[in-house]
Amino acid sequence: MALVAIVGRPNVGKSTLFNRLTEERRAIVDDQPGVTRDRLFGTVEWTGREFDLVDTGGLVPRSAERFDAAIREQVMLTIEEADVILFVVDTLTGISDLDAEVAAQLRRAKQPVIVVANKADNTARKLEASEFWGLGFEQMFALSAINGTGTGDFLDAVVAALPDEPDSTLEDDAPRIAFLGRPNVGKSSLANKLLGRTRSIVTEVAGTTRDAVDARLDYKGRELVLVDTAGLRKKARIKENVEFYSTLRTERALQSCDVAVVLIDGERGLESQDARVLREAESLKKGMVIVINKWDLVEDKETNTARDLEASIKERLGLLDFVPVVFASALTGQRAEKVLDIALEVFAERQKRIPTAQLNDALEAATRRTPPPSHRGNYVKIKYASQVRAEPPVFAFFCNAPEGIKESYRRYLENRLRAAFGFVGVPLTLTFKRK
Structure with a gap:
């Protein structure tokens, strides 16, 4: 736009x-x-x-x-x-x-x-x-x-x-994967490593920022686009200006992408800015992947170091514990391709559609296990559910008293959907309508 x-x-x-x-x-x-x-x-x-x-x-x-x-x-x-x-x-x-x-x-x-x-x-x-x-x-x-x-x-x-809009008749179904994160976390290094390794760049297309280009490449026989969020072309003396426009570019890259790959410095761990980008991606219903970069620089790694760090990050993120975590090194190329593999899996999850019969079987099992709470002295009964859209996934639940579905029970149903159907790295939208 x-x-x-x-x-x-x-x-x-x-x-x-x-x-x-x-x-x-x-x-x-x-x-x-x-x-x-x-x-x-x-x-x-x-x-x-x-x-x-x-x-x-x-x-x-x-x-x-x-x-x-x-x-x-x-x-x-x-x-x-x-x-x-x-x-x-x-x-x-x-x-x-x-x-x-x-x-x-x-x-x-x-x-x-x-x-x-x-x-x-x-x-x-x-x-x-x-x-x-x-x-x-x-x-x-x-x-x-x-x-x-x-x-x-x-x-x-x-x-x-306004400039003319791109020709909407030229549909582009190539997954758009954005590398996001704080300055010097390794976004460009990881992108360059992937581009250099594939050696099959098809073309360069105008990106979401004025001085950046998005790289279109063929990866394992599939065309995709890496959304560039490179730094500002000119160095500004006023720090506030640089931060402002860096944030602007992050926002626009998030708007245009299908999957947001958020890089975190393995030596510094999750910081507030990382969490903010992830929550912004969730609000925009984008697919999400967390990459712990510079893992090769982390000293004193023991058997459970990665597991403990992942658990700590997911604990801090709370309700975003469905986001997959990859430990990688943009410098050495360690697990660089795995980042794209996971991002493409998340892209597929975001497009997933659940047949209505299977969805209602899962709903019946969930409500039998934990019934909805009562509302004003009456039982809330969810009669059936349907997936009304994909990319991003939206589910509609039809019940006798939608106002009786509290946030805690909505979260319960979301967790049961994930347990039954996956949706790794994908925010879900659950709506409740009167029937």
Whole structure:
């Protein structure tokens, strides 16, 4: 999907605009500049066209003296990543020196830049917004992000500026496998080892990021795509900017892949960022594989070291204990191919369909073993179940009181499904409907 980025100085309403366009409340809105710290990434649909939207409010540095440098690098990185740039300004304050500096940077961009004169919530302010034509861009819209005034024509212009969508008639059923993880964990090394070993790269296709390519290769007679999440092309001086766009690329790679292979440093173990990527993959219903990389560097390995580390990781991940773990070394190539073998198994599990008769046999056995809890004095009875879709798998359970199915019993049913049918590395969705 195309990427649209919101840029601008603090306190002009970038996060409010993000919330308005995505119809979410993920961005924290406050009158103090620099409130947005975490990455904000969402999807917008308008007149049948979808695009990704990113709010760059999180790039504001914590120290005032680094402010100008951070803004410049924010703009540079946005120019590298985005297909369309929304330059948000404030009609209440007019053109500031910082607006002028950002505009000077954006005029070098090849992508379309649309000026958003925000806070124009009455006729007088809409008239005052005309001064922003002086920034030198071809498109300017006066609107109010807080109440939505003027956003319709503005969104029409955004959609018109998006690049053409790929030909949807050219279906590509090659599994897309993304290598994800913290910096220097070995993502590129593992990908290069696999590409070098197969020696049968078919072609290179444009990837999900502006300066990356995804490698399409033939692996054991099957075509697949390795989704590249390589680092930024240019080194930025401001750490927050690099982290922001690294996270953005991870998010977009997750969106486009079928299986997320999350690499963990064997010497450091599972860290909070690793767990966050795995939980994001779960929320997007992607297949998942954990690779403990640099296993060759781990000293004092004993017979049960790998087993104990895997148990520790799964204990920390809690409900993600269905994710397979592979111990490998990208440097030596140890078990590198096994990573792809497991990823392809997870891909197949994600496509699996269970016949209705077999599913209901498993359901009957599960409810006989542990019946659903009562609800308001009445027994909850699940009458039958059906798999309503695959890739990712979704199961519908029809019962007399769906509201009586608590989270603990939903987890029980999920575990019984896994015990009966597998679904290794695959998040399951269970829905309960009244019948």
